[in-house]
Amino acid sequence: MSVSEEAIEVVPARRGRPGYDQQQVLEIAVQVFIEQGYDATSVASLAGRLGLTKSALYHHFESKEALLEVALEEAIGSLEGVLREPGAQSGSARERLEYVLRGAVCVLVEKLPYVTLLLRVRGNSDIERAALERRRAFDREVTALVRTAQIEGTVRADLEASVATRLLFGMVNSIVEWYRPTGAEGAAELADDVLAVALDGLRTR
Structure with missing residues (x-):
């Protein structure tokens, strides 16, 4: 498979949303924690807010606890x-x-x-x-x-x-x-x- 074909396959997985760096993920997660309460926020709901899969979220932070700690x-x-x-x-x-x-x-x-x-x-x-x-x-x-x-x-x-x-x-x-x-x-x-x-x-x- 060529590099261009790989790139074409990645785009649908992101559903057209822009990519996030670690700081952006952190900022959005904090806002969700404030709105919903940390205990009431699931990794799934957090990933949904970001428009990411849970595995993509874990690429930036290994757990919800790690987000909170940072x-x-x-x-x-x-x-x-x-x-x-x-x-x-x-x-x-x-x-x-x-x-x-x-x-x-x-x-x-x-x-x-x-x-x-x-x-x-x-x-x-x-x-x-x-x-x-x-x-x-x-x-x-x-x-x-x-x-x-x-x-x-x-x-x-x-x-x-x-x-x-x-x-x-x-x-x-x-x-x-x-x-x-x-x-x-x-x-x-x-x-x-x-x-x-x-x-x-x-x-x-």
Whole structure:
């Protein structure tokens, strides 16, 4: 069989749909997980949404679990990365806290579907539980920053640091419910608004 004949045979198998690279498969899968819920999404329904056979889907990812793991890494890995950036490592605790909050908002905007998925997992699998533990570790590091800022006198000390962290990230995380990338504000402007509302409430009197 000639090369041209092989190419002609492949086209009907794809049913006229464009090919997907791994990133495109991941992006569509995340959207389906958000819409249907991860547990309720079968490999068959995911392949159907993509217009692929299950074997073609497995060419990109070996399992539904592998898709979830990569998707959650996009979110939690990016958040953890903010804590390792120079701006989160130097300066006063207040300045570092501001940097981390700003960075978290920017990650949320840049990785909106992935963070949305992260916020919706409930620990029903080892992959989800590992991601949730990393989220808790992230929160603990932010709480330590809040506590240090309280000690240095740059944020009010009459609030429990862990409660303040939950309230701050309750505000940040709520963005996934209403923010639209096509709106009037981009990540930088949105981060400015969050800092103005959130940290002014923590300012010392």
